[in-house]
Amino acid sequence: MNLDNLNNLIELFAHQAKKQNKKSIFLQWLNPSNKKIYTWEETEKNILKLSKVIKDNIKEGDRCLLVSENRPEWLVSDLAIMLAGGITVPAYTTYTQDDYNYLVEDCTPSLVIVSNNEMLKKLKNIIDVNDFIKKVITLDDLEKIIQNLNLKRKEKYLNYNSIIKNNLLDNEKIENNKLKRTSPACIIYTSGTGGNPKGVILSHGGILNNLVGACEITKPLFTSKPVFLTWLPLSHSYEHCVQFLQIAVGAKVFYAEKIEKLLDNITEAKPIVMTAVPRFYQNLYNKINMNLKKQSGFKAKLIEATLRLGKKKLLNQKMSFLEKLLNFLIEKLVRKKIKKQFGGNLKAFVSGGGALDKEIGEFLNAVGLPTLQGYGLTETSPVVSCNPINKIKVETVGPPFSGNQVKIAEDGEILVKGENVMLGYWNKKEETEKVIINGWLHTGDIGEIDPDDGYLKITDRKKDIIVSAGGDNISPAKIENMITNEPEIDQCMVYGDKKNYLVALIVPNKDFLNEKEKINKVIEKVNKKLTLLEKIKRILLINENFSIENGLMTPTMKVKRKKVTEKYKNQLEKLY
Secondary structure: OOHHHOOOHHHHHHHHHHHOOOOOEEEEEOOOOOOOEEEHHHHHHHHHHHHHHHHOOOOOOOEEEEEOOOOHHHHHHHHHHHHOOOEEEEEOOOOOHHHHHHHHHHHOOOEEEEOOHHHHHHHHHHHHHOOOOOEEEEOOOHHHHHHHHOOOOHHHEEEHHHHOOOOOOOOOOOOOOOOOOOOEEEEEEEOOOOOOOEEEEEEHHHHHHHHHHHHHHHHHHOOOOOEEEEOOOOOOHHHHHHHHHHHHOOOEEEEOOOHHHHHHHHHHHOOOEEEEOHHHHHHHHHHHHHHHHOOOHHHHHHHHHHHHHHHHHHOOOOOOHHHHHHHHHHHHHHHHHHHHOOOOOOOEEEEOOOOOOHHHHHHHHHOOOOEEEEEEOHHHOOEEEEOOOOOOOOOOOOOEOOOOEEEEOOOOEEEEEOOOOOOEEOOOHHHHHHHEEOOEEEEEEEEEEOOOOOOEEEEEEOOOOEEOOOOOEEOHHHHHHHHHOOOOEEEEEEEOOOOOOEEEEEEEOHHHOOOHHHHHHHHHHHHOOOOOOOOEEEEEEOOOOOOOOOOOEOOOOOEOHHHHHHHHHHHHHOOO
16 A cells, blocks of 8 residues: 555545455554454444434534544544544543533534543533534433433434444445645644643644654564554554554554553553553563562573673674573573563564663563654654664664655754644644744753764753653643642742652742741642642742852743752752
8 A cells, every 4th residue: 555645635535445354453542441442344334324423513724633442443543533534632531521611612622522421520510501503412321320410402412322222224435536736634642841732733644744754764674464552642643643553553452451550561562562651661660670670699690791792782892602502591581581571572662752761661672672762743643763773873762754755953942844843833833933944943951863864863852841751741831830839839830751750849938948848738639620630749849049140040030940950950850
């Protein structure tokens, strides 16, 4: 299949569905209370049935909000929206009611697809007051939801299971000839420096273009039918793109039950490829490392040799005959056992959504878990570059995908050009024009390109967005403004790049310098208004204000984050 010849993502699915055995399993949810299994044929039929109902309730180009945990119906809903001529707006299940309010007001969806009671609780008041929301489709049983929530305007609500019970006409097929490569496929909201998230409009062609590079990277990994385990939120641009890669390679897809059951799910699914964010690898590194450190005597020496020879192999350094022999034994005695913990079929981890620590990358590759680090942004559909399996350079993010033009500006900023670049920010023309100049997307990241092999290396971040260990973008400005709006606090700087949680450096009002308990209560109050990712877990109180005089503020009264971080780094790190 030539992805360059396809007009849209609907054609991608239709083409692959024709190739596959209609009775073979395509999607499977590992939720023990709801173990759904979809064949290719069932998936195709459900997309058609759902799209018919959606089309009856929206106009072409209307936005459709999708709020659900990862499950087979997520993919069905996404493609059904596109088939009906709508634009999918995925939303995190962890959003607060205020977040949903902003999202709904910004994109004005005509239709909402929501999975369960818990999600609908946050949305039902918003649905009731906004007449532009014509219909709501629930994935779980509608009657139970209505009874539990005492919903008003019940005429707005439909149920997914009732919809897919309807019969199709024999000649109906998946097709939408109006969708072009330049047509919007989805709007994915991502945090900005100003606090409010921006809706990134991605085109069908942008995602298809991204898939060309993704297929090139993963092709050497598939010697049998590709198997994936999906656990990152599908509302994240990274996993959203992976969903279409799974279609493009004709994979069998397992949806994880929940994060707490991930290792059990891995054992059951036996994935060939797994995509994850740095936090996952950090936790994995800590867990494996902890177990290895418990070993002594011969086992300890064997582990030391595993790491040493694994790094040699990674760096393409020559081994002696004895080292080659020892490395062969290590493959059988150590690495094979570690691989077995991940189902035994794992060919590679793919890391994205944030920077992977070099030490962790070297360690995982050395113990027999090849880890390919990539780089991208929601604005680039989302992948810009990735390490190939045959030449991993852990300190880099690999060479750019084919079709992606990358260059370094005079100030070191990474610029990207190509079909993969977003169409723009929803309803934010000025913001779009600030970042796309003469077709080049200004990423806000600082980097360099190796002139010998074209590998890209990220060296710094130009913008102030915090990227958590989980790859989530967090706007510190929003949180800082909320904290400093409290009278007890004069100044604040949020810290937590590449960390599992956020902490805050606090300059209290002079009347509260020694009132840590009161400051903690202020933080608790603010935390109630924040999402789980944005909450402040710990604080550091200081009695020196940020000022122009001490070099911690600019002349325009902005905090010099780098300078403040440098000054208080040791104290801040002690909070983790």
